[in-house]
Amino acid sequence: MTYLGNKEKGLLYLVPTPIGNEQDMSPRALVVLAEADLIACEDTRVTAGLLADRGLPFKELISYHDHNEQARSELILRFLQEGKTVALVSDAGMPAISDPGEILVKKSLEEGIKVCALPGPNAAITALAASGLSTRYFHFEGFIPASGKERKDRLSYLAHLAPTIIIYEAPHRLLKSLKDLAELGLSRRKICLARELSKRYESYLYLTLEEALSYYAKEKPRGEYVVVLEGREEFFTRLPEALAEEKEQELAALRKEAKSLLAEGLSPRSVLSLLQKYYDLPKNDLYREIQSLNP
Numbered sequence: 001m002t003y004l005g006n007k008e009k010g011l012l013y014l015v016p017t018p019i020g021n022e023q024d025m026s027p028r029a030l031v032v033l034a035e036a037d038l039i040a041c042e043d044t045r046v047t048a049g050l051l052a053d054r055g056l057p058f059k060e061l062i063s064y065h066d067h068n069e070q071a072r073s074e075l076i077l078r079f080l081q082e083g084k085t086v087a088l089v090s091d092a093g094m095p096a097i098s099d100p101g102e103i104l105v106k107k108s109l110e111e112g113i114k115v116c117a118l119p120g121p122n123a124a125i126t127a128l129a130a131s132g133l134s135t136r137y138f139h140f141e142g143f144i145p146a147s148g149k150e151r152k153d154r155l156s157y158l159a160h161l162a163p164t165i166i167i168y169e170a171p172h173r174l175l176k177s178l179k180d181l182a183e184l185g186l187s188r189r190k191i192c193l194a195r196e197l198s199k200r201y202e203s204y205l206y207l208t209l210e211e212a213l214s215y216y217a218k219e220k221p222r223g224e225y226v227v228v229l230e231g232r233e234e235f236f237t238r239l240p241e242a243l244a245e246e247k248e249q250e251l252a253a254l255r256k257e258a259k260s261l262l263a264e265g266l267s268p269r270s271v272l273s274l275l276q277k278y279y280d281l282p283k284n285d286l287y288r289e290i291q292s293l294n295p
């Protein structure tokens, strides 16, 4: 294990680990773990197990997780500044992607420390590649907030996004998220449900959102999921008539709201300034529509 050879000192390595299949650990990742002076990891038991399974030498492990990221980053930075090599791992997949790491990477770069990310397992990119949806442009969302205004805002933001969307989802929340997305008018969008990637029960479901809802009305979601959702652009290219329908629905909603505001005595100008930010229509069209409703 001399792959690093004249390894650079004071370097932060981001080391991806398998998301299911143990064979997805790269030889280079093993060498970095074997040679690092310190391994920062999400759960020391998980990483100690990984080192033992691979017959790697016992290492000094330091926990680095969601709840101590800020404070631990300072400590790890001191090691790096002393010229030590640090490897950062999470429990599975690529560190810093819906996992701890971002803060340490930022701080390291600010301090002029070199960061080296090893390529390797990541659930989002694996699912996207096999999704059958556009891979030209995509948006990685990760986990959607569990509840409240934050969740509502995030979902409506996603509903309007042009590129393919990648979402991480826990099995007990999958159905709720599918329902919430359908309620935003996305029932006819294609989705790919990538489940248990690289594990024994790996499966991909290629459906529309409404088909997925019927499917999971009968089947209980199990395991880990990546949801890949067709973006607005691909959807309207595939179903151009849906765009006209959406515009018509938007117009109907606008007319309803504008009528009630006009009936309260507001001028068409005031109604325009109140409503324009909520409707994706050219300002002149909007004003003409409102004026035509003025009694």
Ligand code: SAM
Pocket (backbone or CB within 6 Å): 019, 020, 090, 092, 093, 094, 095, 096, 097, 098, 099, 121, 122, 123, 124, 167, 168, 169, 170, 194, 195, 196, 197, 198, 199, 224, 225, 226
């Ligand atoms: N850092 C990881 C990566 O690079 O993919 C992601 C960690 S995040 C805490 C865990 C989420 O990733 C899971 O809830 C699931 O949505 C997704 N995930 C991880 N492993 C997966 C797998 N084998 N199959 C499907 N989804 C997986």
